Each structure stands twice: as structure tokens, then as C-alpha cells.
Amino acid sequence: MTSDAPKTSTSDATDSVVLSARNVVKTYGGTRALKGVDFDITRGTVTTLFGENGAGKSTLMKILSGVESPTSGEIVLDGEPVVFGSTVGARDRGISIIHQELSLAPNLSVRDNVFMGRELRTPRGTVDFAEEARQTLAILTELEEEIDPLTPVSALRLGQQQIVEIARALSVNARILIMDEPTSALSASEVEILFKVIHDLTSRGVSIVYISHHLEEALQITDHAVVLRDGSITATAAARDIDLDWVVRQMVGANFDLGEPPPRSDAAEVALSVRGVSVADERNPDRFVVDGVDLDVRAGEIVCLYGLMGAGRTELLEAVAGRIPVTSGAILLKGQDVTRLSIAERIDRGLGLVPEDRQRDGLVPTMSVGRNVSLASITSFVRGRFLSGSRERALVEQSIDAVHVKTSGSSAAIGSLSGGNQQKVVIGKILATHPDVILLDEPSRGIDVGAKGEVFRLLAERAQAGLAVVYSTSEVGECLSIAHRIVVMRRGRISAEFSADINKEAIMAASGEAVAV
Amino acid sequence: MTTTTRKTAAPTTEPVRRKIDIGRLLLEGRAFFALLAVIIIFSLLSPNYLTVSNLLTMSSHVAVYALLAIGMLLVILNGGIDLSVGSTLGLSGVVAGFLMQGVRLSPFGVALFPSVWVVVVLCCVVGALIGLVNGTLVARFRVASFVATLGMLYVVRGVALLMTNGLTYNDLSGQPALGNTGFNWLGFNKLIGVPIGVLVMIVVAVVASILLTRTVFGRWLYSSGGNERAAELSGVPVKKVQVRVYVISGVCSALAGLILSSELTSAGPTAGTSYELTAIAAVVIGGAALTGGRGNVRGTLLGAFVIGFLSDGLVIIGVSAYWQTVFTGAVIVLAVLLNSVQYGRRRRSKKSAGATPPVATPPAATPPAASTP
Numbered sequence: 001m002t003s004d005a006p007k008t009s010t011s012d013a014t015d016s017v018v019l020s021a022r023n024v025v026k027t028y029g030g031t032r033a034l035k036g037v038d039f040d041i042t043r044g045t046v047t048t049l050f051g052e053n054g055a056g057k058s059t060l061m062k063i064l065s066g067v068e069s070p071t072s073g074e075i076v077l078d079g080e081p082v083v084f085g086s087t088v089g090a091r092d093r094g095i096s097i098i099h100q101e102l103s104l105a106p107n108l109s110v111r112d113n114v115f116m117g118r119e120l121r122t123p124r125g126t127v128d129f130a131e132e133a134r135q136t137l138a139i140l141t142e143l144e145e146e147i148d149p150l151t152p153v154s155a156l157r158l159g160q161q162q163i164v165e166i167a168r169a170l171s172v173n174a175r176i177l178i179m180d181e182p183t184s185a186l187s188a189s190e191v192e193i194l195f196k197v198i199h200d201l202t203s204r205g206v207s208i209v210y211i212s213h214h215l216e217e218a219l220q221i222t223d224h225a226v227v228l229r230d231g232s233i234t235a236t237a238a239a240r241d242i243d244l245d246w247v248v249r250q251m252v253g254a255n256f257d258l259g260e261p262p263p264r265s266d267a268a269e270v271a272l273s274v275r276g277v278s279v280a281d282e283r284n285p286d287r288f289v290v291d292g293v294d295l296d297v298r299a300g301e302i303v304c305l306y307g308l309m310g311a312g313r314t315e316l317l318e319a320v321a322g323r324i325p326v327t328s329g330a331i332l333l334k335g336q337d338v339t340r341l342s343i344a345e346r347i348d349r350g351l352g353l354v355p356e357d358r359q360r361d362g363l364v365p366t367m368s369v370g371r372n373v374s375l376a377s378i379t380s381f382v383r384g385r386f387l388s389g390s391r392e393r394a395l396v397e398q399s400i401d402a403v404h405v406k407t408s409g410s411s412a413a414i415g416s417l418s419g420g421n422q423q424k425v426v427i428g429k430i431l432a433t434h435p436d437v438i439l440l441d442e443p444s445r446g447i448d449v450g451a452k453g454e455v456f457r458l459l460a461e462r463a464q465a466g467l468a469v470v471y472s473t474s475e476v477g478e479c480l481s482i483a484h485r486i487v488v489m490r491r492g493r494i495s496a497e498f499s500a501d502i503n504k505e506a507i508m509a510a511s512g513e514a515v516a517v
Numbered sequence: 518m519t520t521t522t523r524k525t526a527a528p529t530t531e532p533v534r535r536k537i538d539i540g541r542l543l544l545e546g547r548a549f550f551a552l553l554a555v556i557i558i559f560s561l562l563s564p565n566y567l568t569v570s571n572l573l574t575m576s577s578h579v580a581v582y583a584l585l586a587i588g589m590l591l592v593i594l595n596g597g598i599d600l601s602v603g604s605t606l607g608l609s610g611v612v613a614g615f616l617m618q619g620v621r622l623s624p625f626g627v628a629l630f631p632s633v634w635v636v637v638v639l640c641c642v643v644g645a646l647i648g649l650v651n652g653t654l655v656a657r658f659r660v661a662s663f664v665a666t667l668g669m670l671y672v673v674r675g676v677a678l679l680m681t682n683g684l685t686y687n688d689l690s691g692q693p694a695l696g697n698t699g700f701n702w703l704g705f706n707k708l709i710g711v712p713i714g715v716l717v718m719i720v721v722a723v724v725a726s727i728l729l730t731r732t733v734f735g736r737w738l739y740s741s742g743g744n745e746r747a748a749e750l751s752g753v754p755v756k757k758v759q760v761r762v763y764v765i766s767g768v769c770s771a772l773a774g775l776i777l778s779s780e781l782t783s784a785g786p787t788a789g790t791s792y793e794l795t796a797i798a799a800v801v802i803g804g805a806a807l808t809g810g811r812g813n814v815r816g817t818l819l820g821a822f823v824i825g826f827l828s829d830g831l832v833i834i835g836v837s838a839y840w841q842t843v844f845t846g847a848v849i850v851l852a853v854l855l856n857s858v859q860y861g862r863r864r865r866s867k868k869s870a871g872a873t874p875p876v877a878t879p880p881a882a883t884p885p886a887a888s889t890p
Contacts (some may be wrong), residue, residue, distance in 0.1 A: 323750060344752035353750060361750055366743035366810030375740050376751035378733050386731040429751060 016043050017076075018207050019064065019095070019176055024073035026059050033059040035231040036073065041176060046198060046208040048218045048239075050247050051228035051448075057211050060228065061178050064209070065097035066090030088117075096174035098165050098182055106154035111136045113153055114168045139167045142200075144193050157310060162186055166194065170201075177201065178209040183217060187308040187474065188508070195221050213448060214475065215247055227251055248449060258453055258481035261302060261500050262460040268299040269334070271468035272320070272351070272437045277329035278492075279312075279319050288327070289315040291492035297437065297468045302459065304483035305472040307511050312492040313472040314356055317439045320470075321353035322346045334436060347376060350436035354426050354443060356472075362426040363414050370396040370410030372425050377432040395432060403428035404454055420451025427455065431462065438462070440471040444478060456482050476504040544859050548803050548819035551848070555823060559830035566833055573712060577780065579825035580718035581606075581773045583818055585792055586799035587725045588769030590817045591762045593800050594729075596742045596809025597655060597662030599763060602770040602796055604673035605647050606789035609640045609774025611677045614686025614784035617700060630692075633699040640771045647673055648767025652760030666763075670793065677786035685785040689778060700779055714776040721769065726814040738762065743810030798845070799824055802852040806860055823848065 019041045026034040034056045041047055041064075051057045062068045064075065066084030074081045077093060084090040087097070104113045111129070114136045120128040136149040145163045153161055162182060169177055183191045198208055198221055212218040219225070225242055227235040227250040235250040272295075279290040290312045297303050307313045318324045320331055322343040330339045333351050341349070355361035363372055373396050374381070381391035396410045403424040407417055414422065423443065430438055440459070444452045459469050460482045473479060479486045486498040488510040496510035543550060560567040585602045592599040616636045619628040631639070647669060654665035689700045706713050729735040741748040741755040749755045770789075778784035803820030805812025824845060831841045 321750070342754070343749060344754055347752040355747075355750055360744075361746045364740045364743035364747050364810065366806075367739060371736070371740075375736070375748070375753070378736055382733055386727075387733065387736065433752075 017041065018043050018078065020076045021060065021064065021070075022074045022076055024060070024063060024070045024075070026056075026063060026068070027071045033231055034063075034070075037228070037231075037233055039064075039226065039233065041207045041209060042224075043207055044202050044205045045223040046202060046210055046221055047224040047226060048210040048212070048222035049226050049228055050215065050218070050251055055228045055251075055448075056231045057228055058180060061097060061180055061209065061211065064090075064176075065095055065178050067097070091172055091174075094173070094175040095178070096169035096172055096176070097178040097180065098169050099180055104153045104161055104164060107152065109150045109152055110140075110147055110156070110164050110167075111149035113164055114139070114149075114171050116168070118172070135171060136167065139170050142170075143167060143197055163190065163194075166197070170197075174206065176207045176209070178211075180211045181213065182210075183212060183214055187310070189308075191217065213444075213452075215244055215449070216477065219244060219247065251449065258478065259456050259460055261482055261484045262464045264298075264300040264463065264484065266298075268301070268466070270296050271299045271301075271334055272297040272470070273332040273335075274316075274320060275330045275332065277316070277319060277331065278327045279315050279324060280327040288492050290319060290326075292329070293489075293492075293494055295487065295494065297470055299436065299466045299468050300463050301485065302463050302469040302471070302483045304479045304486045305470060305489060306474070306476065306479050306486055306507055307472070307489035308474065311489040311511065313489050314441055315492075316489070317353060317441045317470070317472060318355075321351065321439055323353070347433050347435070350434070352376065352430035352433055352435045352438055354423075354430055354438065354440040356441035356445060358419070358422055358426055358445075363422060365414060367414065368411045369400070369405065369407050369414055369417065369425060372414050373399045373405075373410070373428050373432060376429045377434075380433075399428040399432045403431065403458055418448075418451075420447035420454075423447050423451065423455065424458075427458070435467065437468040437470070440469070442473060443471050444473065444475065452478075476507055479507055480504065544855065545804070547852075547855055548816050548823060551802070552819055552823050552826065555826050555830060559826070559834065562834045563830075566830060571833075573710075573715070575826055575829045576822075577712040577714045577776075578829060579821050580712070580714040581777050581780075582792070582795050582799055582825055583718045583821035584721055584769045584773035584776070585796035586803075586817045586821045587721055587814060588766030589793075589796040590800045590803070590805060590812055590814065591725070591729075591738065592662070592766050593797075593805050593807060594738050594742045594809060594812055595759055595762045596745070597759070597762070598666065598797065598807075599651060599766045600663065600666040600793045601647060601651060601669035601673055602766060602773075603789040603792035603794075604670045604677065605644050605767055605770035606774035606777065606792060607786055608647070608673050608677040608680075609644055609771035610778030610784035610788050611680050611686065611786050612640050612643050613637075613700070613775055613778055614689055615680060617689050618686065633702075636700065637775060640775055641768050644767035644769070644771025644774075645764050646767070647770075648764035649760065651767070652763035655763065656756040656759040674786070674790075681786045683786060685783050686778075687783045689782050689784060701782055702779070705779070714780065717772060717776060721772065722814050722818055729814060734758065734761070739810055795824060796821075798849045798852070801849060801856065804852075804856060804859070806856060811860065820852075 017040045021037055021039040024034055024037045024039070025032065037056070037060060039060065049057045049060065059068070063070050066087045066089050069083065069085070075084070076082070082093070084093070084095075090097075105116065108116070111133045115132045120131050122128045133149045140147050140149070140163070143163055143166065145160065147156065147160055147164070153164060156164065166179075166182065182194060186194060202208060210218060210222060219239060219242075222239045225235075225237050225239055225247060226233060227247065229251060237246070274293055274295040277290060277293050278288045281287040281289050293316055295303070305313050305316070315324065319326045322338075322341060326339060330337055332338065333346070333349050336349065338346050338349060338351065346352075359365075364375065367375075370392070374392050377395065378387070381388050381395055383391070393410070400407065400410060405417070405421050405424045405428065407421065414425065417425065427440070427443070438459075443455055447455070459471070463469050463482075471483075480500070480502075484500055486500070486502060486507060487494055488496040488498070488507055490511055496507075498507060498510075556567065565571055585606065589599055589602060613636050616631050616639060619630045621628045651662075651666050651669055654660040655662045702713065708716055729738065737748070737753045737758045740751070741753055741758050745755050774789065777788060781788075799820035800812065800817050801807065801820070802823055803812065803816030803818070805816065827848065828841050828845060831844060
């Protein structure tokens with residue numbers, strides 16, 4: 001792609017800075033998101049940007065990829081100051097970005113998505129579909145992903161969609177590839193493939209900028225670590241000189257721990273009992289996405305549900321919560337059969353779900369923080385036929401306080417909160433209904449370590465007060481934290497159950513994941 | 518984020534914020550300013566415009582639109598649309614006319630002349646039933662609201678035409694001997710100087726406003742319009758809310774039909790044709806988002822007044838009816854444009870509030886018709 005030959009001597013290549021930010025400042029209204037950042041990307045290396053939500057990572061990436069322009073300071077590409085103006089401008093100069101939120105058109109095929117906005121033409125001026133399909137297939141093969149280029153994106157799992165997103169960036173022969181949380185939806189084996197691709201790319205001279213909340217994973221792949229805190233770069237180091245503790249310390253400024261199981265009594269009654277629950281696949285009724293699952297959760301117990309993407313965790317939790325119907329089996333809440341009840345009735349009886357996708361299933365974007373918090377418990381502050389403003393305020397303030405939401409007030413727009421705080425709002429909403437059982441589907445998805453720790457601490461606290469907690473995760477590190485019991489799912493079935501003293505390798509082996517990750 | 522906000526010096530943000538606030542005020546109160554502009558412009562153009570009697574006359578025209586628009590608002594808040602309101606209005610009038618002429622029960626050889634309040638109730642029931650069909654199609658059978666209510670637009674209009682064979686009921690005043698007088702009261706009489714139609718509009722608006730802001734149903738409506746999936750997972754009975762919204766819209770249309778036919782003392786099967794579009798326009802001018810979840814009764818009322826006062830004003834100063842259509846269209850487009858500025862900016866405000874000056878706010882205050890680009 002570049003005119004420079006990628007195979008120059010290694011010392012030369014690693015020392016040459018391709019893209020850099022010089023004293024970049026970015027202000028939004030009165031808020032300074034970046035306070036004079038100097039940032040270098042060297043050829044053929046992976047640079048990881050660490051930092052909590054709101055530290056300014058995304059802002060910096062948006063500036064580097066031309067989505068936004070800096071308030072002051074400059075971007076230097078190959079030694080020359082540049083102004084991109086738009087993502088297209090950046091893309092033409094070989095800089096591509098893969099966003100955290102996927103930007104695919106679900107109604108179009110993989111091929112059409114890969115070439116969206118720069119369709120290949122035949123001499124007659126029509127779209128050269130055959131050539132597009134051929135190139136798409138070539139890239140997907142390189143990524144070791146067997147997807148037919150003609151499959152509509154909506155039919156793909158989230159992990160595969162991410163791969164398509166990467167394929168799209170690769171198809172423009174990017175020499176600088178910015179990846180914002182590329183693995184958040186990938187299974188361990190998909191991550192492995194991605195990392196192999198990243199290695200291939202860097203050996204060809206492509207530079208990668210990597211952002212991830214999976215710190216361990218990021219440390220594995222990166223050459224340089226750059227830590228951003230509160231809009232400034234606080235530390236820079238070569239990956240070989242540092243470890244996880246160092247990164248976390250630099251990020252939050254303190255040592256960090258996801259917690260340990262709170263004490264509990266074994267004699268507590270069973271709060272939730274799942275009996276032989278099966279859920280048929282919507283697209284293929286002969287297949288079961290959840291296949292005869294039995295699970296008892298006692299009051300005060302915290303159960304971690306571990307599994308790869310597609311193992312059936314989400315479907316199991318959604319079936320228990322009442323969002324999708326069960327094909328067979330029964331769900332008992334404190335001994336009462338709730339299998340045929342609506343979501344609302346289950347919430348009334350003390351069972352609530354915090355969904356995996358906050359934006360799609362958790363929040364109402366048009367309503368304020370306070371109204372989102374009070375939505376599920378709305379019937380509890382009715383006086384006569386009318387809502388009681390004072391009771392609602394009390395409930396909202398209490399909830400916001402209890403889950404430590406950082407907000408300028410309950411009337412703030414929900415979109416003004418960071419990911420972690422939005423997640424706390426969703427959790428607070430369910431907790432405000434005073435549940436006996438709370439289900440959380442990937443509660444740590446897309447939130448930073450600090451917020452993750454707070455969420456887990458909160459759950460541990462509630463469990464001690466008698467709440468039964470079931471949370472799912474695809475990060476092994478999260479299993480070995482507050483959970484009393486780890487239940488591993490594989491292909492819709494429970495493949496193993498462990499107590500809290502198990503090691504990561506055993507959990508990953510039970511999920512069918514390669515141990516070598 | 519929090520820490521950065523705390524650290525930034527207050528003086529630097531102060532003037533910026535004040536400027537934005539004026540822009541915001543103009544933007545968010547645009548329906549109000551537009552109404553003000555309409556009234557001022559027409560008062561200057563015609564001495565007859567700003568008189569109590571004219572304002573009352575115009576208001577009773579507005580009442581019909583406003584009733585439809587309030588029902589429409591609820592549907593739009595839910596993320597749907599109700600195209601059948603104009604037809605329902607027409608059918609309601611026809612049913613009223615039919616009942617006022619007496620229902621002949623041939624097997625018994627008698628004719629029933631229901632009293633006026635029975636007629637009113639039955640018309641509302643008809644409206645509710647039409648809404649129930651709409652709501653069931655949309656909520657239970659997952660028919661797109663546009664298509665379901667478009668179908669009902671034709672079906673209901675067809676029924677109205679069939680009932681009258683295309684003719685108009687001309688005499689709705691009833692006869693004292695039959696005990697069914699009083700229908701004209703709705704359209705002609707006044708209480709404390711205000712036409713009954715306007716009073717009905719005020720009552721409906723107040724009730725709807727309380728429903729939206731003070732009841733569980735209102736909150737359910739806003740949440741299921743904002744994000745149906747999230748609302749459902751929070752225990753909101755989204756389907757029930759959806760059905761109810763269409764039923765309410767049907768009842769509002771039936772009320773509007775009663776008032777219109779009473780004002781005209783006749784009920785034609787084609788009454789209210791294309792009124793659904795006027796109602797949608799009023800809701801949009803009132804600042805509601807067609808994507809659902811945003812909007813309020815106050816805005817919608819203002820929107821109805823803008824449309825009503827504008828078109829009556831144009832009649833008074835003698836502008837051709839064709840130009841009226843052009844002006845109304847321009848106002849609607851401008852309103853949608855400003856809606857997207859308002860909601861688009863809120864979405865982007867985190868990103869670019871500081872980088873770019875507030876976009877396109879001044880035109881909000883200028884007369885809508887004059888500033889179309």
C-alpha cells in the first residue's frame with residue numbers, strides 16, 4: 001500500500017513514526033476531553049491505548065481517524081501536518097477505524113457491507129458484484145472465517161459481524177488500523193483468529209491502534225502500552241516491561257480487585273429453580289439453543305454462567321426472564337411456577353433481567369436518567385390514580401445513590417452518561433423493584449474496570465442481603481471473583497459446575513475453548 | 518467526565534451557555550413563536566383578524582383539528598401513526614346523522630329515536646371499535662401501523678359512503694316531539710362565551726395532558742415509544758399500551774366528528790377527508806418526534822392553532838385556496854426541519870456543542886412561511 005517498502009530493516013521500521021498527534025486538545029462545550037495529548041504510532045507495531053471510560057480514548061481515536069477535528073494541536077502523517085476533514089479523507093490516506101458499535105447495514109449482505117460506499121464498477125458502470133464477492137471471500141478466508149459473502153449480515157452472530165467489520169477495514173488496504181474494542185463480542189477462538197490476523201498485518205508493516213477493556217488480552221497482543229487518564233497521557237511503556245498490575249495501577253491510580261464471594265449460608269432456600277428448560281432455535285426448530293438445563297440458585301447465592309458466544313447463556317437468561325418462551329421445562333420462583341407468566345408478572349414476583357445489550361434492550365434513550373431508573377418500579381409510587389412526584393424522586397434518588405450512578409442529576413439525559421454509569425442505571429432499575437432473583441447478561445460488557453468493580457461489589461452486597469444473583473460472562477477472570485459457583489454452558493447444555501476455588505484452565509476446558517488462549 | 522467539568526473555569530463557559538439558552542428557548546418554543554408570528558402578521562394585514570369573535574370562530578375550527586391531533590399525538594408517541602382518523606371523523610358524523618333520523622326496526626314496525634347523549638356515546642363507541650381494530654392489527658398481528666391504519670382509512674370511509682349511499686344527512690336538529698333535540702348545542706352554543714367545541718377541546722387536552730404526565734399509562738407510553746424492547750423488559754405491557762392508544766385516538770376522532778357535524782348541522786360521508794394529514798402536521802409542528810417517545814399535548818395544541826389560524830388568516834385576507842395549501846406545506850416541512858435540528862443536536866451535543874456554533878436557531882422565530890429555504 002505505502003510507497004515505502006515494508007521490509008526495511010527492523011530497527012528502522014520500529015523507529016519510524018507513521019502517525020502522531022501533537023499537543024492535541026479537544027473541548028466539548030466546557031469540557032476538556034483531551035488536554036494536550038502527544039501520541040505516536042510506529043510502523044508495524046500494535047499500540048494499545050488503556051484508560052477508563054471517559055478518559056478520552058475514543059475521542060483521541062476519533063481525531064486520528066478523521067471523525068472529528070481537534071480544537072487545537074495537529075495531526076502529523078509521515079512527517080507532514082494533515083487535516084482529514086472526514087473519515088473518507090482519513091481512509092484515502094490509509095487510516096481505517098473499526099468502531100466499538102458496529103456500523104454494518106444488517107439488511108445487506110456481507111459483500112455489500114464490505115464494499116459499502118466504494119462499490120467496484122464494471123466498465124459499463126454497473127456494480128461488479130462478482131469481483132466484490134471474490135475479494136470479500138479472499139479476505140474472509142484470510143481471516144479464517146467461513147462466511148458466504150452473500151449471507152445477510154443480520155443472519156450472522158455478533159462475533160461474525162465483528163469479523164465482517166474487520167474485513168471491511170482490511171479491504172481498503174489500511175496501513176493504520178484503529179480497533180476500538182474489537183474483541184468485546186468475540187469468543188476466545190475468534191479472538192485467537194483476530195490476533196493471528198493482527199500479527200500478519202503488523203509483519204506487513206501495518207500499524208494497529210488497539211483499545212480494549214480486556215486488559216490481559218490487550219497486553220498479549222500489544223507492543224506499546226499508552227495509558228490515558230482524564231484526558232492526559234499518564235504513562236507510556238513497552239509491553240515487555242510491564243504487566244497487568246502496572247496497567248491497572250496507571251489507569252485507576254490504585255490496585256484493583258474484582259472482589260471475592262461474600263459469605264453466605266448453605267441453608268438458604270432455593271430462590272430460583274430451572275427444571276429441564278429447553279428453548280428451540282427460532283430459525284431451526286429442530287435445534288435447541290438451550291437444551292434441558294437444570295439449575296437451582298439459593299437466596300444469597302451468586303452464580304456465574306460462563307460460556308462461549310452461542311453457548312446459550314443469553315437464551316437461557318431470556319427464557320427465565322420471560323422474554324422468549326420455553327419449549328419445554330419449568331421455571332420456579334420461590335417454589336411458584338412462573339413458566340407461563342409475562343415479564344411484568346415475573347418482575348412483580350421478584351425476578352428481573354439486566355439485558356446484554358444496554359442500548360437495545362436496557363435503556364429508553366428519550367427519557368431522563370431518573371425516568372429510566374423508575375420505569376420498572378413505576379407502580380410502586382402511584383397515589384390513587386396518579387404518579388406521586390415526591391415518591392418517585394425519593395425512589396430515584398435512593399436508587400441512584402445505591403448503585404453509585406455518577407450523574408449531574410436525575411433529569412440528565414441518559415445519553416450523557418458513560419457506559420458504566422448507564423449499566424448501573426439499568427441495574428438500579430431492576431433493583432428498585434426489590435427482586436429476589438436478579439439475572440445479569442454480560443453485566444461488564446463495554447464498561448471500564450473501575451465500573452466493573454463497582455458493579456460486582458454492588459452485587460456482592462445485595463447477595464449478602466439475600467438476593468440471588470446469576471450473571472453471565474465470557475471473561476474467565478470475571479468467573480473467579482464474586483461467584484460462589486461457576487456454571488459452564490456449552491452448546492445449550494450445562495457442561496460443568498465448579499466451586500469458587502477452581503482455576504481458569506478448567507473452566508475454559510469445560511466450555512470447549514482452547515486452553516492456550 | 519465529571520472531573521473535567523469541575524475543573525473547567527466557570528467564566529469561560531458562561532457566555533457560551535447563555536447564547537445557547539436563547540437559541541434553545543427559540544427552538545423549543547418554536548410552535549409558540551410561530552403562532553405569535555401568525556397572529557401578529559395577520560392582525561397587521563386585516564383589522565378583522567384580531568377580534569374576539571373571529572378568534573372564537575377560528576378556535577372552534579381549531580378544536581376539530583386539535584381533537585384529532587391529540588389522539589394522533591398518543592399514537593405518534595407510541596412510535597406509530599393513525600391514518601384512519603379523518604375517516605373515523607366522517608363515519609362518526611354519519612352514524613350520528615343515521616341515529617338522529619331514527620332507526621327503523623322493520624320486524625317490529627317501530628322507529629327508535631335515541632336521545633342526543635345516547636347518540637354521542639354510540640358514536641364514541643364506533644370510534645373506539647375502529648381504534649380497537651387498528652390497535653389489534655398493529656399490536657397482535659404486527660402489521661405496520663402505517664399499513665393497518667391506511668387500510669382502515671379506506672374501509673371506514675367506504676362504510677360511511679355505504680351507509681348514506683353517498684348522500685349527506687342535512688337535518689340533525691331533531692324534533693321536540695321525539696325528545697332528541699340538542700345535537701346542535703355541541704356546535705352552536707356557548708358556555709361563558711366560549712363555543713362548546715372549544716370547551717370540549719380544552720377538557721380533552723387537560724385530560725390527555727394529565728394522562729401523559731401524571732399516570733402510569735403515560736409513562737408506559739413514553740417508554741414504549743422510546744424503546745419498546747427496554748420497556749417490555751422493564752415490565753411495561755407494551756401491547757396493551759399500543760391497543761389503548763389507538764382506541765383513544767378513535768374516540769378523539771369520533772368526538773371531532775360529532776363537533777364538526779354539529780357545527781355544520783349536516784353529516785356528509787366525505788367529511789374529514791385528508792384531516793389525518795392535518796393532524797399529523799399539528800403534532801409535528803408541536804415538536805413531537807415521529808420516531809416516538811418525544812412530544813407533549815401543549816406543543817400539539819399549539820401546532821393545531823398554528824395550522825388553523827394560518828389557514829383561516831389566509832382566507833380572511835383573501836389568499837387563494839391553492840396558496841393556502843402551499844403555505845401549510847411549507848410550515849410542515851419547516852417544522853420537521855427544526856425537529857431534526859432539535860433532536861439531532863441533542864444527540865450530537867456531547868460531540869460538537871463546543872466546536873460548532875448552535876445551528877440554525879434564529880430562523881425558529883421568523884415567520885415560518887417566509888423563511889423556507
